[in-house]
Amino acid sequence: MDITEYTCDVLVIGSGGAGCKCGIVASKNDQDVIIVSKGLTFKSGCTMLAEGGYNAVFGYVDEADSLQLHILDTLKGGAFLNDLHLVHELVLESPKRLIELESYGCLFDRQEDGRLNQRAFGGQSCRRTCFKGDQTGHEMMLGLKEEVIREGVKTHSEVMITKLLFDESHSKIVGAMGISLADSSFVVYHSKATVIASGGCGWLYPVTSNAVQKTGDGIVMAYDAGADMMDMEMVQFHPTGMVAPKSRRGVLITEAVRGEGGHLINTDGERFMINYDPREELATRDIVARSIYTEIQEGRGTEDGGVYLSVTHLPEEQVQTKLHTMVQQFKDVGVDIINEPMVVAPTAHHFMGGIRIDGNCESNVKNLFAAGEATSGVHGANRLGGNALADTQVFGNIAGVQSSKRAQETELENPDESEIKAEIDRINGIWSEGTFNPEDIKNEIKEIMWNHVAIVRDEEGLLKAQDELNALEEKTKDMNVKSFKEYNNNLITALEVISMIKLAKLIVESALLRKESRGAHYRIDYPEKNDKEYLKSFVLNKNGEVSTIKRGLFDD
Structure with missing residues (x-):
């Protein structure tokens, strides 16, 4: 059995804006970093595709703008379902992180007097969105790529991480494993701290702006490891x-x-x-x-x-x-x-649900951090345009700092070998001449989500989606994955659809729990917002437990 092994201090899963920022910061803190990506490094994330801009309070166009206004706009836009602490971090830190981007070589549009230009974006009371024409994300990735290279951060392209690895006592994450897309060989990463920055899940739907890699793998990996999932019904x-x-x-x-x-x-x-x-x-x-x-x-x-x-x-x-x-x-x-x-x-377009993190970007699973669209909390029920690019830099920075600190105080530990064997057996078990084509199942998932769990929802449709997803889950046990090893798209698709169904079912479960309309979640059978009963986030985990977190201006 071919297994390639790597060792690092900080493992970053995802090479978009959040992943690159995290890797840069961890490297500057003297940590050995590996950034691993399912697609091509720097090119397979959604940051590269982002066009409109980056929100930061400078007041260069509208002098009346303030940090308080940006906070309030973000909370109003998120229908007050936001984690207030994370909103404060986003707003307070985003100007500093933009200046750092400029130090990496990013060029943002400026006014005639040389100050940054800022444009109007939806839901905002002032013009605070900094931009580079309509290529802002692309410009950011050019600068981040250059800084990753200057820092000497190691990058691994076309490796699909499929499982987070625990130590032998199952008390903390000590790495991850997956497969190489080039030859389907197994890859194991040993790390002191692991950061998920793998983005969202737009390809749960047939019509999406997302990069093709965005099937929610990182979120599901965290869920399988025991991480709490929050606000899963909120799809923008x-x-x-x-x-x-x-x-x-x-x-x-x-x-x-x-x-x-x-x-x-x-x-x-x-x-x-x-x-x-x-x-x-x-x-x-x-x-x-x-x-x-x-x-x-x-x-x-x-x-x-x-x-x-x-x-x-x-x-x-x-x-x-x-x-x-x-x-x-x-x-x-x-x-x-x-x-x-x-x-x-x-x-x-954007998934507001995902891994619940604290102010240090750490999940409830020790040594597992997360940043960017894979996380939940900062955007609440609906993200303001321009806040996502800021999110990548603010929380990528925090994840880089905090994962570095954790790595500095942690010794490398061996993973539970039985977990590695079980994952190898699981993936090898998918190699079969079964009945169902994984690509067909993937398309069925998209249609179910589009028909029943999209812009407008109701209980009848959500229950139907639940039944249809359960039926599809049975089909995944009998998929036709041909046995050639090199660039096996069928195998990758098969692994994706298993994760996609899990994620889709979590979205449906949370959408059924929220019997109101709030932000991106619109229930035609409950068309009004109900602050009295539903000003709270739903938190799900793999044990089937459901808890809530009260929200509003004075959340915990």
């Missing part, structure tokens, strides 16, 4: 994704389009957002997504199932300079957005 649908052609369906159309003054228009020629919210196009994402959904459902959508997003009324220079990526993105499919509208519809 970005209001504006591409509709056509089919190959581009779901590809993100940045909120910067609306931030720069774009108008949403139905097929009656009506700018309809005023009917739903006085903030119009700059309402929070949950409201805009539901408004577009309603327009389409009530027959005011396009033939291909969208509405129009227009910037034709804006100066051409503004569109060309501030929305350059959007111009090119639509030019590639034969649409000139300077002279004709885009067609848009909601797309699965």
Whole structure:
């Protein structure tokens, strides 16, 4: 049995914005770091795809902006389901972390006087979103990549981590294991501290803006290790994704389009957002997504199932300079957005649920830390645009500091060998000429989630989803995974669908528990928000226990 083994102080799973920041900080704290990624290092995370901007209070455009306003906007946007301590960390630290990005070489747009430029984003009372045109995440990853290389951090691409490893007493995490995508050989990592920064799970849905690797593997690994999962029902649908052609369906159309003054228009020629919210196009994402959904459902959508997003009324220079990526993105499919509208519809975008962490980014499992979209708490029931990129840097930084401290006070310990053997046996057991194609099962998961657990939900649909997911879980025991070893996509897909079903079932369970509508979670059978009974987060774990955490301005 081929097993390749590596040893490090800090193991970081995920190479997007949070993972890279964590690795940089841990390395600067004299720790030996390995960053491992299921896809290509630096390129397979969602940070690279993020377009709109990074929220930080500088007051360079709106002098009235303040830390207090950013905190309040974040809490209002999250329907007060946020962890207040984490919100404070996000808001207080995000300006410092942006300045660090500039020290890595990132270039953000500036005003004529040389100060950072800032644009308007939905749900925010001031213009506080810093940006690089509509390529902000890409610019951040360029700088983070350079700093990772300067620090000499080791990176491993195309290794799918499948299991976190405990010590022999099962009291703490001492590493992780998985398989190489190149030849399906097993890889074991020994570490003093482990950080999950593997992102979200947009590919639970057939229409998503996420990178193709985002199937929630890291979240499920933590769940299997005993980590608490929180706010699992909260899945954000970005209001504006591409509709056509089919190959581009779901590809993100940045909120910067609306931030720069774009108008949403139905097929009656009506700018309809005023009917739903006085903030119009700059309402929070949950409201805009539901408004577009309603327009389409009530027959005011396009033939291909969208509405129009227009910037034709804006100066051409503004569109060309501030929305350059959007111009090119639509030019590639034969649409000139300077002279004709885009067609848009909601797309699965960000997961507010995930691993529950404390202020040190540590889970309830010793030596297991997490940062970025794999975690829960900071965004509550709905994330504000611009807070995700800040999240990666603020909590990537904290995870880097705290995992380093843990590594400095911890000795390397051997994992429980029986766990390694059990995981090898599990994966080898998937190699079979079974009945069901893993890719077909994956598509069935997406359709179940889209039909029953998407923008609008009800108890009947959620219960149906539960039954259908249980049936799919049985199919995973009889999958057809051919026996060739090199670049075995069927094996990777089979491992993904096992995790995806677990994650989908947790989302459904939590959605059934929340008998109200709050943020991204909209129950048509319980359409009102109910603070008296449901101003609380639901926490689930693998033992089947359900607990709650009271929320509001004075949460614990």
